[in-house]
Amino acid sequence: MKLGPITLPWGGGDSHKNDPYWDFFINTPPVDLENSAVEMMRRAPEGNVFPTKSELHTPEITSSHVKELGLYLGADVIGIARLEAGGDHDYPYGVITLVKADYDTREANGIGGQVPTQNALYVTFVLSAWMRELGYRATAVEDPDAEKLAAAANLGTLNAKGRLVTPQFGPRVHVGRVIRTDLPLAADG
Amino acid sequence: MAVTLEKGSESLSGGNGAQPLHFYRTIPPVPDLGRSVRVVGEVENVDMNQSPHPRNGRGELGKALFNLQHNTISKDPFIRVSAPNHFADRRHFLTNVVNQASKGQTNSRRVEVTDAEAMTRHIKAVAKHMGADIVSIAPAHPNIMYAGNRYVQDGTAEDAHEADTPEDLVRKFPYLIFVTTAWPYETLQAHRHHIGDSSYHVSQMKGNMILKAIEGYVKELGYTALRGVANPQGTALASGVGELGRNGLVISEKFGARVHMPDPIMTDLPLVPDKPIDIGVSDFCGVCRKCAVTCPTNSITFADKEKEKAPLSRDVSGFGEYNGIEKFKINWLTCYKLRPYTHEYWSSCLTCAAICPFTKPDKWWHTAAISWLKSTPIPARPLVVKTLKAIDDKFWGTIKQKRVQWLGYDSGIKPGEQACTVAGCTADHGAASKPVAGDVGYYFPLKENTNRFVKRD
Numbered sequence: 087m088k089l090g091p092i093t094l095p096w097g098g099g100d101s102h103k104n105d106p107y108w109d110f111f112i113n114t115p116p117v118d119l120e121n122s123a124v125e126m127m128r129r130a131p132e133g134n135v136f137p138t139k140s141e142l143h144t145p146e147i148t149s150s151h152v153k154e155l156g157l158y159l160g161a162d163v164i165g166i167a168r169l170e171a172g173g174d175h176d177y178p179y180g181v182i183t184l185v186k187a188d189y190d191t192r193e194a195n196g197i198g199g200q201v202p203t204q205n206a207l208y209v210t211f212v213l214s215a216w217m218r219e220l221g222y223r224a225t226a227v228e229d230p231d232a233e234k235l236a237a238a239a240n241l242g243t244l245n246a247k248g249r250l251v252t253p254q255f256g257p258r259v260h261v262g263r264v265i266r267t268d269l270p271l272a273a274d275g
Numbered sequence: 276m277a278v279t280l281e282k283g284s285e286s287l288s289g290g291n292g293a294q295p296l297h298f299y300r301t302i303p304p305v306p307d308l309g310r311s312v313r314v315v316g317e318v319e320n321v322d323m324n325q326s327p328h329p330r331n332g333r334g335e336l337g338k339a340l341f342n343l344q345h346n347t348i349s350k351d352p353f354i355r356v357s358a359p360n361h362f363a364d365r366r367h368f369l370t371n372v373v374n375q376a377s378k379g380q381t382n383s384r385r386v387e388v389t390d391a392e393a394m395t396r397h398i399k400a401v402a403k404h405m406g407a408d409i410v411s412i413a414p415a416h417p418n419i420m421y422a423g424n425r426y427v428q429d430g431t432a433e434d435a436h437e438a439d440t441p442e443d444l445v446r447k448f449p450y451l452i453f454v455t456t457a458w459p460y461e462t463l464q465a466h467r468h469h470i471g472d473s474s475y476h477v478s479q480m481k482g483n484m485i486l487k488a489i490e491g492y493v494k495e496l497g498y499t500a501l502r503g504v505a506n507p508q509g510t511a512l513a514s515g516v517g518e519l520g521r522n523g524l525v526i527s528e529k530f531g532a533r534v535h536m537p538d539p540i541m542t543d544l545p546l547v548p549d550k551p552i553d554i555g556v557s558d559f560c561g562v563c564r565k566c567a568v569t570c571p572t573n574s575i576t577f578a579d580k581e582k583e584k585a586p587l588s589r590d591v592s593g594f595g596e597y598n599g600i601e602k603f604k605i606n607w608l609t610c611y612k613l614r615p616y617t618h619e620y621w622s623s624c625l626t627c628a629a630i631c632p633f634t635k636p637d638k639w640w641h642t643a644a645i646s647w648l649k650s651t652p653i654p655a656r657p658l659v660v661k662t663l664k665a666i667d668d669k670f671w672g673t674i675k676q677k678r679v680q681w682l683g684y685d686s687g688i689k690p691g692e693q694a695c696t697v698a699g700c701t702a703d704h705g706a707a708s709k710p711v712a713g714d715v716g717y718y719f720p721l722k723e724n725t726n727r728f729v730k731r732d
Contacts, residue, residue: 110386111404111492119368121491123484130372134366140352143683143700151682155353158682159477160406168588188597197492201405208369208484212356215367219352263717269526 139221206262309551320422385497504507
């Protein structure tokens with residue numbers, strides 16, 4: 087919001103309304119998916135677990151380090167949920183990454199609309215690779231229950247449509263891949 | 276939507292028929308690179324295959340450096356996912372993934388650009404939206420282009436323009452999009468330490484990803500995007516990112532020397548280029564020698580710009596003309612050769628960037644100091660510089676020794692010693708662990724240790 091020479095830190099809304107190309111950036115999906123950095127990271131294979139385990143501190147401190155690194159890499163909110171035993175995997179913990187989303191990543195399919203996906207993939211790629219280099223199993227997966235896990239980790243609540251609503255960004259949030267790991271952590275919530 | 280899509284002609288992907296809107300009528304004889312760098316003679320385009328990393332890859336810089344860069348797995352888990360060439364598994368390094376991804380096609384349905392200024396604003400907004408800290412547009416010029424084979428990270432350019440000369444490329448693609456990220460200030464304070472490495476490498480990986488995404492977006496707009504063609508520092512100077520300092524780094528207005536210089540995107544997308552800026556770096560570096568004093572390898576010159584100007588050869592530092600360009604030049608060889616001796620402690624030195632008085636948090640007092648210097652007439656600037664440098668020496672010190680703790684790392688622990696300084700940690704770390712007190716950071720190696728093997732000229 088502008089009042090003459092003074093810019094106020096609230097209001098404003100969409101500041102791109104004078105940009106004739108912004109809608110193309112946000113909503114037009116790439117013709118060639120090879121042009122999408124999101125696709126490059128999505129398809130990247132995971133590497134091996136480092137053969138020697140690193141010396142760790144207590145699970146609470148390891149958790150704080152996982153979160154510290156996640157935020158340093160650009161996550162806006164990060165939490166740890168305990169995963170149900172059984173099912174298709176045997177990982178005890180899931181690390182959930184939230185990134186502020188100006189546009190809904192399920193609807194805005196342009197390179198711009200997918201920027202939150204890009205940022206979340208960057209975080210989960212590096213964070214899960216680091217956990218494997220610490221000598222523990224870690225895999226970043228698209229989890230259909232990611233929003234439920236985020237709610238279980240006290241990152242927000244689910245609304246009537248089952249979508250995550252966070253105290254920081256409301257529903258304008260993208261839930262990244264869930265990093266399933268056996269790194270000794272302490273779950274939130 | 277105000278964008279009109281028109282079916283492009285066959286020649287678009289080949290780049291021969293389509294003419295950018297603001298085309299050079301004539302290429303100026305020398306590029307405008309600002310006050311810190313002047314083109315004064317014949318410039319021979321630099322072949323990237325003769326630059327340090329490719330030379331080392333061919334073993335031309337000795338066994339120690341070759342083995343460091345090609346046969347060394349870091350002991351540190353975070354370095355193994357963030358630093359080039361020290362990984363245990365190359366799939367864990369994001370830049371490998373991004374750079375080796377196969378190349379997308381240029382969209383044949385081009386978005387027509389009628390207003391180059393609107394497109395310039397758009398590309399800058401796009402870069403900022405993706406998380407870039409600086410974005411600028413340079414007019415391409417043959418003097419800031421590479422010669423020889425293209426320096427593309429995966430080894431192949433694979434496009435129709437591989438055989439083009441620098442002049443050909445500048446005529447076809449008149450703009451360079453320069454996008455970069457800044458290194459976080461707090462972790463940079465622990466330079467010559469794995470904490471400082473994280474500052475450098477995390478922002479570098481992020482910048483590479485953003486550039487790849489913008490490269491893809493330019494192609495989706497229907498225009499050519501070439502990588503590995505232009506010198507990043509030349510592009511940054513021509514587009515007003517900053518000025519070249521005594522330490523051989525481009526010093527920016529907002530972030531000082533803590534900015535990456537990644538590979539720019541060359542394009543025919545119609546844009547309006549930026550101009551070089553004057554933030555007083557050349558006045559400051561004429562007086563200040565903090566980087567030269569602290570450089571562990573004495574690779575940075577102490578030379579006086581006025582009195583000791585002399586033509587330079589490849590492996591020396593100094594102020595003067597080298598390859599037709601007058602500037603401060605560092606001795607890259609001694610800078611590079613320290614690495615094998617230190618890789619257990621750090622992988623990126625960063626001393627000259629951390630100590631530089633321009634490298635500060637992006638706060639109002641930093642902006643105010645730069646504005647003061649900028650608004651002073653050039654002849655009066657040395658006095659302002661002396662004042663600002665005295666303030667810098669007094670409050671930020673002449674040696675960076677701040678203790679930094681990050682992710683369980685602690686620069687208060689002396690190199691070679693072991694300690695756990697994480698508050699509240701009850702884990703058993705064995706008998707080697709000692710308590711650490713004080714606020715001093717220890718950064719390996721100390722200058723007195725390196726003076727033995729790299730004597731000053």
